[in-house]
Amino acid sequence: MRAVYLKELRSYFTTPLGYVFMAFMLVLFGIYFMLYGLIYQNADYSYVLDAVTMLILFALPLLTMRMFSEEMKNKTDQLLFTSPVKIWKIVMGKYLAALTLFTLALVITMFQPIALSALGGSVPIQKVAGGYIGFFLYGCCFTAIGMLISSATENQLVAAIASIGVFMLIFLLDGIATMLPSTRAFALGVIIIAVLIVAFLIYRAVRDIYVTGIVGVVGIGAAVLLFFFVPSLYDNLLVNVADWCSLVIRYSDFYTGVFDFSNVVFYVSFTVFIVFLTIQVIEKRRWS
Amino acid sequence: MIEVKNLVKRYGNHLALDNVSFTIEKGEVVGFLGPNGAGKSTTMNIITGYLSSTEGEVLVDGLSVLDNPEKAKQKIGYLPEIPPLYTDMTVNEYLSFVCDLKKVPMSQKAEMITRITKQVRINDVRKRLIRNLSKGYKQRVGIAQALIGQPELLILDEPTVGLDPKQITEVRDLIKNLSEDHTLIISSHILAEVQAVCDRVIIINRGRIVAEDTPDNLAKTAVKSNKLELRIKGSKNDVLNGISQLPGIKFAEIVRIREEGAVDVNVETEEEADVREAIFNFCSENHYPILMMKTSEVNLEDIFLQITGEREAKRA
Ligand SMILES: Nc1ncnc2c1ncn2[C@@H]1O[C@H](COP(=O)(O)OP(=O)(O)OP(=O)(O)O)[C@@H](O)[C@H]1O
Ligand SMILES: [Mg+2]
Numbered sequence: 001m002r003a004v005y006l007k008e009l010r011s012y013f014t015t016p017l018g019y020v021f022m023a024f025m026l027v028l029f030g031i032y033f034m035l036y037g038l039i040y041q042n043a044d045y046s047y048v049l050d051a052v053t054m055l056i057l058f059a060l061p062l063l064t065m066r067m068f069s070e071e072m073k074n075k076t077d078q079l080l081f082t083s084p085v086k087i088w089k090i091v092m093g094k095y096l097a098a099l100t101l102f103t104l105a106l107v108i109t110m111f112q113p114i115a116l117s118a119l120g121g122s123v124p125i126q127k128v129a130g131g132y133i134g135f136f137l138y139g140c141c142f143t144a145i146g147m148l149i150s151s152a153t154e155n156q157l158v159a160a161i162a163s164i165g166v167f168m169l170i171f172l173l174d175g176i177a178t179m180l181p182s183t184r185a186f187a188l189g190v191i192i193i194a195v196l197i198v199a200f201l202i203y204r205a206v207r208d209i210y211v212t213g214i215v216g217v218v219g220i221g222a223a224v225l226l227f228f229f230v231p232s233l234y235d236n237l238l239v240n241v242a243d244w245c246s247l248v249i250r251y252s253d254f255y256t257g258v259f260d261f262s263n264v265v266f267y268v269s270f271t272v273f274i275v276f277l278t279i280q281v282i283e284k285r286r287w288s
Numbered sequence: 289m290i291e292v293k294n295l296v297k298r299y300g301n302h303l304a305l306d307n308v309s310f311t312i313e314k315g316e317v318v319g320f321l322g323p324n325g326a327g328k329s330t331t332m333n334i335i336t337g338y339l340s341s342t343e344g345e346v347l348v349d350g351l352s353v354l355d356n357p358e359k360a361k362q363k364i365g366y367l368p369e370i371p372p373l374y375t376d377m378t379v380n381e382y383l384s385f386v387c388d389l390k391k392v393p394m395s396q397k398a399e400m401i402t403r404i405t406k407q408v409r410i411n412d413v414r415k416r417l418i419r420n421l422s423k424g425y426k427q428r429v430g431i432a433q434a435l436i437g438q439p440e441l442l443i444l445d446e447p448t449v450g451l452d453p454k455q456i457t458e459v460r461d462l463i464k465n466l467s468e469d470h471t472l473i474i475s476s477h478i479l480a481e482v483q484a485v486c487d488r489v490i491i492i493n494r495g496r497i498v499a500e501d502t503p504d505n506l507a508k509t510a511v512k513s514n515k516l517e518l519r520i521k522g523s524k525n526d527v528l529n530g531i532s533q534l535p536g537i538k539f540a541e542i543v544r545i546r547e548e549g550a551v552d553v554n555v556e557t558e559e560e561a562d563v564r565e566a567i568f569n570f571c572s573e574n575h576y577p578i579l580m581m582k583t584s585e586v587n588l589e590d591i592f593l594q595i596t597g598e599r600e601a602k603r604a
Contacts, residue, residue, distance in 0.1 A: 003388030007374075014376050079372035079433065082336040083389040084361040286340045288299070 134254025
C-alpha cells in the first residue's frame with residue numbers, strides 16, 4: 001500500500017495535474033476570500049466554505065480521472081495486479097494519495113481564516129472548524145466517486161467528463177427532487193422503477209432468475225402494501241429520501257455550526273461503500 | 289512447478305481457451321507457440337493472476353493463484369506483451385517501485401537493482417526517463433522488472449517482438465542466460481526464438497493445445513514430406529509442368545524469379561522418395577540448366593504451420 005501511495009503522490013507532482021489542482025483550489029478559495037473577507041469585510045469564513053462547494057467539483061476530477069484509467073490504458077495495471085499486493089491495498093494506496101492532495105490544498109487555505117483572525121476579524125472558530133471537517137468529508141465522498149468512475153473506463157477524458165456529470169447530478173439531486181410531482185402515486189412509481197433497476201443489477205451480477213424474481217416481487221409487493229396501509233409514508237417521500245442521501249445538505253449542517261455526529265457516520269460509510277464498489281469493479285473485470 | 293488444469297476462458301461468447309492443461313517441471317524451459325489470437329497471452333495472464341479463468345485452475349508450486357494469490361504471485365516474474373512501464377519515471381525510480389511492490393527488503397534493494405541492471409545491461413540508462421528510451425531498452429527494463437524479487441518462475445510474453453535484429457539476438461542471449469537458473473515460459477510466434485532455448489514446445493491454436501513435444505521430436509514426427517529448393521533456367525510454365533509430372537513429386541510451386549530467365553521452384557516429394565536424379569535427367573533432356581538444387585532444412589516454422597493448419601488454408 002505504501003509503495004502505491006508514494007508512487008501516486010509522486011506522479012501528481014511529476015505531471016502538471018497535481019499543480020493544476022492545487023492552483024485551482026487556491027484561486028477558488030482566494031477569490032471568495034477576497035470577496036467575502038476583504039470586500040464585504042465579513043469575518044465569517046464559513047461563507048467561503050459554502051460558496052466553493054459546487055465549483056470544487058470541477059477540480060476533483062483532475063485528481064481522480066487518471067487513477068485507474070491511465071493504468072489500464074498503458075497496461076501498467078498488469079504490473080500492479082500481478083504483484084503480491086492485495087487489490088484493496090492498491091485501491092486504498094491510490095485513494096489515500098488523492099485524498100492527501102485534497103487535504104494538502106485544504107490545509108493551505110486554512111491560512112486565510114487564520115489571517116482574518118490575526119487581522120482582528122472575529123472569526124467564528126467553531127463554525128469554521130466544523131466547516132472544514134465537513135468540507136473534508138464532502139471531498140472524501142466525491143474523490144471516491146471519481147475513483148470509481150476512473151476504474152470503469154480506460155479513457156481519462158471520458159472519466160473526467162463522466163465524473164463532472166455525476167457530481168453535478170448529485171449536487172442538484174435535492175433540487176431535482178423538489179421539482180418532481182409530490183403526489184403519493186408518483187413516489188410509488190419511482191420506488192417501483194428503483195426496485196426494477198436493483199433487480200436488473202442483481203440479475204447482471206448473479207445471473208439467477210429466481211433470486212432476481214424474489215427480490216423484485218418482494219420489493220414491489222412491500223412498496224404497494226405500504227402504499228395502501230401506511231400511505232402517509234409516501235408524502236414528500238422523494239424529497240425526504242433525496243435530502244437524506246444528499247451529500248450537499250448534510251454538508252450545510254457543518255458550516256452552519258451544527259455538529260451532528262450522524263452526518264460524519266453517513267459520509268464515512270458512503271465513502272467506504274464507494275471504495276468497496278471500486279474494488280468490486282476491478283475484481284469483476286478479471287472475470288469478464 | 290506449474291500445473292494448469294482444464295483452463296477455459298470465455299470473453300462474453302468468445303471462447304478464448306478451450307480446456308487447456310499442461311504441467312511444467314522445475315527448471316524446464318517451455319516455449320508457448322501459436323498464431324495471433326491463439327490464446328497465449330490469455331493463458332499467461334491467467335497463470336499470473338491478472339485474469340481469472342472461467343473454469344479450471346492453476347497451481348504454482350502447489351499454490352492456487354486464486355486462493356493464495358500473494359504467495360503464488362511472489363514466485364512469478366511476468367513480462368506482459370506490452371511492458372508495464374511508468375514512462376514518467378527514471379529506470380531507477382521504476383525498479384525501486386517494483387522492489388517495493390514485490391516486498392523486497394529495504395536492505396537488499398540497492399544491491400538487487402544494481403545486479404539486475406547489470407544482468408540485463410541497462411546500467412548506462414539507470415538515470416534516464418523511461419519515456420526517452422529506445423524500444424530495445426524499454427523491453428529490457430521490462431525484463432528487469434520481471435527479475436526483481438528473484439522469482440523462480442519467469443513468464444515472458446513475446447519478449448522480442450518489435451525489436452531490431454541486433455536487439456533480438458541480444459535479448460535472446462539474455463533469455464538463454466536466464467534459462468540456466470529459472471523455470472521459464474516464453475511465448476512467441478517466431479519459432480527460431482524458442483527453438484534455441486526451449487526443452488519443450490507447446491503449440492496452441494484457437495484456444496486448444498495441438499502439439500506438445502521437444503523441438504527435435506516435433507521435427508521428426510510432424511513433417512512427413514521432404515522439400516527441395518531449385519533454381520532452373522528455362523521458361524516458367526514448361527519447367528513447372530515438367531517437374532510436377534515427375535514420379536514421386538507431390539507438389540511443385542514457383543516461389544519467385546531471382547535471376548533473369550530462371551525460376552525458383554519449391555518441390556515437395558512423397559515420403560522417402562529421392563527425386564533429385566529424376567529432376568536432373570528431366571532438366572538435361574530438355575536443356576534446362578540447373579543453377580541450384582538443395583534440400584530445405586526441416587524447420588519448426590513448417591511444423592508449426594502444418595499443425596495449426598494454416599498452410600492448407602493458404603494454399604486453398
Ligand atoms: N479483453 C478481451 N475481450 C474479448 N476478447 C479478447 C480479449 N482479450 C483477448 N481476446 C480474444 O481472445 C483470443 C485470444 O487472445 P490472446 O491475446 O490470448 O492471443 P495471443 O495468442 O496472445 O495472440 P497474439 O499473438 O496476437 O498476442 C483472441 O481471439 C482475442 O481476440
Ligand atoms: Mg499475445
